[in-house]
Amino acid sequence: MNTFEHDSDNAVSTGHKWTPVLRGDIYCSPGCGGRCKKADYDKAVEQAGFVAAALGYGWKPHISENLGWHYEVTKGQCTVTPNRNGGFTACVRVEGTEREGGQVESLGVIEAQDMEPREAVQKVLALLGGRIARLQRVLASSSLEPLELQVQ
DSSP states (O other), X not given: OXXXXXXXXXXXXXXXXXXXXXXXXXXXXXXXXXOOBHHHHXXXXXXXXXXXXXXXXXXXXXXXXXXXXXXXEEETTEEEEEOTTSOEEEEEEEOOEEOTTSOEEOOEEEEEEESSHHHHHHHHHHHHHHHHHHHHHHHHHTOOOOOOOOOO
């Protein structure tokens, strides 16, 4: 496993309470209190890099701390995270838009899992494509026809 140097200019988060501090083999934010290990941080950075490389151009790794070090790899609205079973979950969150009166319209969350990150992404995109096709059919079947003007 590679060891990644602590770079205070590129901290995982900013702010006194949530900025990780390296003390021996502990690399943890005071606000966390989970005694997160530097080796776990290094492992998350390395694994996130491997997954991003496997997914290809435009995929970006993100490392986070929450009672341990975790990672996700994102591109656009798609996120890939590791599962506890050793596989991966790909998730597309379709952001809602705000309607009049402050209500938020949500188009939902779509998830798929696979043991390989690329296959998980392919599965979730296929599910998204199916949902888009169903929405297009609803739109087409519900469209209004033009009104005819009657001349008297």
